[in-house]
Amino acid sequence: MSGQSPDSATKPLLGIGSCLAGNAVRYNGDSKSANQHVRALSEHFDTRPFCPEMGIGLGVPRPPIRLVGDVDTVRIVDVASHEHDYTDKIQAFGQQVIDSAPRMCGYILVKGSPSCGYERVKRYADDGRLMGSDQSGVFTAALHAIDPLLPLEDDGRLNDPGLRESFVTRAITYHQWKTLRESGLSAQKLIAFYTRHKYLVMAHHVPSYKALGRMLADAGSQPLEELADTFIATLMNALQQRATRRSHSNALFHISGYLKKRITDAQRQRLATLIEDYRTGKVPLIVPITLLKHHFADTPDAYIDQQVFLDPYHDSLGLRNQL
Numbered sequence: 001m002s003g004q005s006p007d008s009a010t011k012p013l014l015g016i017g018s019c020l021a022g023n024a025v026r027y028n029g030d031s032k033s034a035n036q037h038v039r040a041l042s043e044h045f046d047t048r049p050f051c052p053e054m055g056i057g058l059g060v061p062r063p064p065i066r067l068v069g070d071v072d073t074v075r076i077v078d079v080a081s082h083e084h085d086y087t088d089k090i091q092a093f094g095q096q097v098i099d100s101a102p103r104m105c106g107y108i109l110v111k112g113s114p115s116c117g118y119e120r121v122k123r124y125a126d127d128g129r130l131m132g133s134d135q136s137g138v139f140t141a142a143l144h145a146i147d148p149l150l151p152l153e154d155d156g157r158l159n160d161p162g163l164r165e166s167f168v169t170r171a172i173t174y175h176q177w178k179t180l181r182e183s184g185l186s187a188q189k190l191i192a193f194y195t196r197h198k199y200l201v202m203a204h205h206v207p208s209y210k211a212l213g214r215m216l217a218d219a220g221s222q223p224l225e226e227l228a229d230t231f232i233a234t235l236m237n238a239l240q241q242r243a244t245r246r247s248h249s250n251a252l253f254h255i256s257g258y259l260k261k262r263i264t265d266a267q268r269q270r271l272a273t274l275i276e277d278y279r280t281g282k283v284p285l286i287v288p289i290t291l292l293k294h295h296f297a298d299t300p301d302a303y304i305d306q307q308v309f310l311d312p313y314h315d316s317l318g319l320r321n322q323l
């Protein structure tokens, strides 16, 4: 099966806010304690810490900075005078980070930071009045502008089981994509990659599942690099759609169709009941998935065995116990 082992020689690489990684780099010389989910991810991924404010030469301790301006002209400046503008330097540091870590498949940001916040960062007027909590940090916005497919989350949002599962799924998928690209692209490899991810995409977004199938059926008609870019953008955007109990159940029923002649009527009925129990919220996703995996362990199917959907990440992360 396709799950990621924590002992894999090529663990996926996440960027992480340096203060969250335990380094005393905040403006006042503190670090920020990582919650249990950040700590768990740090065991399953390689992590590389970055601090944009230190990266542009601001020391510790340093005067605090904040976002100031109108929504479409926001700058990051010092709190005391608003006269020192660090926007361009922090944006340039974003490019430096992307260039220095080409294997990076996701980034754990820092809630509320004017540099590293994911969303709802405070924005002030020139006179110091709070105008709203409606921004991403400047470094975050730079990362997204440079690589819109890079999965981003902050430590606060990772407390949400659905967002956490989505982040891990997308990061591992992006890691696998980067690994494929490094090995050299071909139309065959592209099709094999999609074949493995089919039911995962179906569980998130059926229109993308259909669009990707059409795109690859026509694989010979456009330059490979162009096709690859459109393909991975469509796939990653599909995975960004939040999977629901209904959409997961749809994928589970499709996969259970492959067991048709391999299990008894009673076993089939039990499986259908469990999928329905999952759909209606009585049991978590791990329950029907586990039964499916037991059946396919007894009667292996080469096509289903390669499906990432059944094993997208290491079980010990426990992500499907809470979905």
Ligand code: SF4
Pocket (backbone or CB within 6 Å): 017, 018, 019, 020, 025, 026, 027, 050, 051, 052, 053, 054, 110, 113, 115, 116
């Ligand atoms: S939030 Fe970002 S800029 Fe601030 S200390 Fe942490 S890593 Fe550095």
